[in-house]
Amino acid sequence: MSENNGRLAVRKTYKLFVGGAFPRSESGRSYAVRSAKGVFLANAALASRKDARDAVVAARKAFPGWSGATAYNRGQILYRVAEMLEGRRAQFAAELVDADGVSARKAGELVDAAVDRLVWYAGWSDKIAAVHGSANPVAGPYFNLSTPEPSGVVAVVAPPMGPLLGLVSVIAPVIVSGNTCVVVASERAPLPAITLAEVLATSDLPGGVVNILTGRAAELAPWLAGHMDVNGIDLTGCPEELAVACERDAAENLKRVFRPDPGEDWLATPGTARLRAFLETKTVWHPVGI
Numbered sequence: 001m002s003e004n005n006g007r008l009a010v011r012k013t014y015k016l017f018v019g020g021a022f023p024r025s026e027s028g029r030s031y032a033v034r035s036a037k038g039v040f041l042a043n044a045a046l047a048s049r050k051d052a053r054d055a056v057v058a059a060r061k062a063f064p065g066w067s068g069a070t071a072y073n074r075g076q077i078l079y080r081v082a083e084m085l086e087g088r089r090a091q092f093a094a095e096l097v098d099a100d101g102v103s104a105r106k107a108g109e110l111v112d113a114a115v116d117r118l119v120w121y122a123g124w125s126d127k128i129a130a131v132h133g134s135a136n137p138v139a140g141p142y143f144n145l146s147t148p149e150p151s152g153v154v155a156v157v158a159p160p161m162g163p164l165l166g167l168v169s170v171i172a173p174v175i176v177s178g179n180t181c182v183v184v185a186s187e188r189a190p191l192p193a194i195t196l197a198e199v200l201a202t203s204d205l206p207g208g209v210v211n212i213l214t215g216r217a218a219e220l221a222p223w224l225a226g227h228m229d230v231n232g233i234d235l236t237g238c239p240e241e242l243a244v245a246c247e248r249d250a251a252e253n254l255k256r257v258f259r260p261d262p263g264e265d266w267l268a269t270p271g272t273a274r275l276r277a278f279l280e281t282k283t284v285w286h287p288v289g290i
Contacts, residue, residue: 014044017197019058020207026050036101044190047215049223055211056229059153059180062208067150067178074176075125077204082118084199099163099189114168121172141288148279150178151256152231155224157217159237162266163189169266170236173274175209182211190214225249232256232278
């Protein structure tokens with residue numbers, strides 16, 4: 001109860017983000033989220049396997065439109081997301097102070113880094129094809145052109161540390177290249193992911209391009225790895241034993257698997273490895289006109 005006027009505060013209800021909407025977990029489960037100092041912060045939805053399946057359906061439905069959009073359009077949408085994230089800088093910074101126990105100044109710097117990371121990847125949207133595509137020399141009267149294309153639906157296990165910068169760093173390269181994704185947020189600190197979902201929902205990003213689940217990676221990741229309609233999986237947030245199990249499950253339908261160095265520095269300049277991880281190369285032959 002507020003000490004100023006005696007009114008009750010409106011408590012925020014933390015939900016999932018699937019298909020552009022905010023459903024509760026179908027199981028009705030939740031779990032307690034605590035700060036770095038052990039203070040109770042909120043109850044977050046504990047996503048189930050059914051929620052994961054629903055998220056995959058939403059991501060698949062969004063894929064044709066998103067992959068068919070121009071690279072310029074995808075880049076502009078990421079710029080818009082960065083713009084809106086910066087507009088909520090204070091809220092994100094406060095959540096990072098709670099989640100990581102850092103100073104307000106450090107938290108602000110991490111939010112700024114997340115905004116800059118989105119802008120960095122947005123700038124790659126119309127350059128990926130030029131850098132990773134090619135015109136190939138062939139012995140004959142043909143043009144031979146190789147062009148990168150998105151793989152499809154990508155499952156992403158977000159890192160447990162870096163609940164905002166790390167999250168943005170794994171989502172942005174997946175979607176800027178035309179993929180859609182299902183993200184398992186940091187179980188330890190999911191609140192920045194939920195706030196990011198609110199940013200995405202009110203930006204120009206089509207519903208279903210990014211779907212965010214809160215809950216246990218150990219419960220959700222194996223099912224996403226084995227899901228036959230998921231085309232790739234990023235195991236960034238998986239511990240060693242879980243990552244090995246997910247790689248085994250992913251082999252069943254030849255998923256693309258990205259398993260980075262577990263000590264990845266989120267403040268370092270990202271290279272293009274994540275951009276290339278979920279791209280496929282299409283090569284076209286065409287006769288030379290006379």
